[in-house]
Amino acid sequence: MVSPVSAQNPSSDESVSRDLERAEEYEVTVAGGSVLGANRYQISTGVIIAARYADKLRRVALVALGKYIPKDVIIRDIAQLNKDLYHEIVEKRKLGKLDLVRITVTLHYDENEKRLVFDDIKISAFVNEDECKQAYEKELEDLRRQVQELSEENNKLKESLNKIKEIIQA
Known part of the structure; x- marks a missing residue:
């Protein structure tokens, strides 16, 4: 059973473990990422309901970037991105939970600062x-x-x- 604390904390050990398992499944079925160059990547959720964007983006990032970037960096920085996206999707654009969206993120990995830098974020609502x-x-x-x-x-x-x-x- 998931404790209320871990349910609210997307980077809890149980949540991370579940995402890593799902990421392995995604790697076999649908990896939504591309390598654009040296430390430059693009990831995409594909079309998904707005309520599931955060899980999907985190899992796609783990699949697409996990071989190149430390997983703890991915989890930390994608969690922050998901918070920012929530503000944009729910508060600014006023999209509902069942509205269809596709999120595409172009990013690069800053090795010196050990962080993901998001260069371009596109939210497509359908x-x-x-x-x-x-x-x-x-x-x-x-x-x-x-x-x-x-x-x-x-x-x-x-x-x-x-x-x-x-x-x-x-």
């Missing part, structure tokens, strides 16, 4: 089909209304033009 359809239908309805209004204006202009022609001919 809109579900129903929301797209609603927005499309609303836009389509607005365009139809505008066409109708323009058509009515055109008819009024034609009537005015005809009246002007009648006055000129009389």
Whole structure:
């Protein structure tokens, strides 16, 4: 059973052990990382619900970077990144737990300071089909209304033009 302390602390021994086990599974199935150059890497969660981004990012980082960077550095620095991402995802962007996101991080390892330096962080939020359809239908309805209004204006202009022609001919 997980104690309340370890459940709240993502870097507890039990949590780290579980993540390392899952990271080994991920390595075999879906490693979401790339080596970009000397000490430069890119990791990605793939598309996932927002509620699971932190676990997925930590596991992908362990798989992709574990051969090159000490695991304690990865766990520490990804934990801090996850806190920053939480602020961005939940508080700034107001995404819900079930919203789909993909997080891609470009980083390098500073060997002197023994820390990960995050160069570029991209959070891609995906809109579900129903929301797209609603927005499309609303836009389509607005365009139809505008066409109708323009058509009515055109008819009024034609009537005015005809009246002007009648006055000129009389």
